[in-house]
């Protein structure tokens with residue numbers, strides 16, 4: 001037990017300062033923001049992540065958002081287990097045809113108001129898989145999308161900026 | 172490892188009507204062609220001779236299907252091949268002999284319409300509802316766009332195994348899971364909290380990788396291979412490039428091979444650190460999760476600094492590697508190796524002495540050596556259950572042929588063993604990275620590409636962080652891919668999960684699953 005405390009103390013706090021992004025910065029990252037989350041909701045958002053056919057690379061970087069460097073929860077952004085608890089669906093991958101109905105049902109199960117973030121090249125703009133007998137292609141081919149974050153996979157920083165951009169109330 | 176030539180003995184075991192046409196594919200792989208009626212009997216003899224069934228796939232060549240099965244013993248691979256007529260494609264099943272061949276044959280049945288007679292479970296596997304019965308996507312006359320109509324229906328009527336009897340109940344889970352993980356469906360049958368049976372239903376992330384690979388050129392195929400399973404981007408990309416390079420008859424420069432080795436070991440370390448943290452997290456030991464995700468993040472940042480990509484995507488290219496490794500980078504990596512070793516010493520001691528971890532991880536999720544062998548499990552799943560095999564040591568390829576690879580082995584077969592194998596592998600990888608840097612020679616990092624002749628084929632076999640990857644490539648005219656089949660290690664390890672959760676309690680399923688950490692994407696293709 002002492003070892004654990006010692007390691008915790010010597011490690012210290014590694015969490016990094018991250019500022020809410022300016023529009024120009026979002027543009028530079030290729031992040032396309034179609035809507036903002038209304039100020040009323042933006043203090044805390046609950047995200048349900050849906051892998052709709054990804055290669056799992058995007059998931060690795062989404063996971064990293066919870067590591068001590070990024071610690072995304074400090075901004076009131078947290079991941080939930082059910083779409084019924086969610087404000088935002090964070091969707092990755094091209095939508096495989098075998099996941100099409102599952103994604104639609106997850107979308108329907110998410111209460112209004114809701115927003116959809118398509119993260120990663122596959123979800124946002126095409127990527128390596130495209131449309132085929134097995135894949136519906138980008139997420140917006142299946143459900144409406146409010147924010148796209150490109151990258152293969154997007155870095156945790158890009159994901160973070162995108163999500164912060166979505167909740168930084170402008171209106 | 173001394174490889175007594177078992178193939179001579181093996182051939183003498185075959186009966187008079189089983190003739191084998193033999194040709195070499197590479198130093199470790201021999202192609203044996205046999206008549207289709209002997210397909211199953213060959214498997215029976217192979218099992219007696221203790222060959223491991225490693226991979227299976229088919230291919231259409233005009234109006235015939237070539238069916239392949241890959242076997243391994245002592246680091247020597249046999250690529251067994253037979254042909255069946257497309258008008259009546261039927262073959263005696265090998266899954267009756269090797270359980271490892273079960274899902275693979277079902278995949279081939281769904282994708283090519285080849286029937287495996289006597290198959291113990293010929294329900295569909297990869298096909299859900301995206302294409303209709305009696306359509307076979309990997310046949311050459313099936314258009315890559317298919318003929319989708321409207322929204323793909325859910326796969327409602329898949330005939331799951333049912334449980335009967337008082338007190339048993341079923342728990343369906345997925346495809347969308349309660350966490351940041353890939354989609355798949357698990358059907359539990361339980362009594363109280365005890366798992367009586369688990370049935371996996373995968374295929375949700377089937378993206379048609381084999382089909383959309385066809386017609387690509389080498390660079391494009393390498394990029395696709397790097398996205399079969401994002402966590403194994405180096406491993407899959409390497410296997411695909413190795414297969415293509417074999418087909419083209421080119422050898423990568425020594426410097427490139429060493430850099431590939433460094434990339435692959437970096438991938439192994441990153442994933443194992445992530446997994447150890449996640450396993451501990453699943454039993455609510457958050458300290459380890461925080462420490463390991465921190466160490467992993469630092470490691471990935473070095474990847475970005477040195478190789479330009481956190482997960483190392485597209486670092487390996489046909490003929491070599493895409494990125495140079497400067498002296499400064501080498502110094503940076505060497506410094507990092509020392510720091511990480513020190514950190515691990517501290518963190519692992521805290522883990523090792525923790526009784527609440529012991530309570531949850533020892534004896535849980537037990538996989539016996541017999542079952543591990545029967546399913547041909549590889550990587551840390553196999554090695555934690557006594558399966559002493561590693562491509563890097565037993566069928567070494569450059570740069571592993573220059574070094575001694577120590578293979579981590581445990582035989583308790585529980586979650587703790589799978590965790591310790593990972594830890595030992597991290598230590599071994601750190602040593603290997605150091606050695607590869609010491610051995611770095613000057614020179615090119617890429618050999619010029621040569622267009623392979625039409626019909627040229629290659630089999631890339633590497634040890635990815637999850638274990639052995641086997642990738643088959645055939646070229647057609649014009650530098651284009653005619654057939655691509657990557658066998659991810661998960662394909663062999665997934666069925667083992669169905670066995671190792673038995674008699675565990677349902678709430679322990681997540682940690683059992685994490686200890687195996689199969690790739691859904693790598694499995695579904």
Ligand code: SF4
Nearest residue numbers: 055057120121122152
């Ligand atoms: S964007 Fe890249 S990392 Fe993300 S799912 Fe697609 S291929 Fe994988």
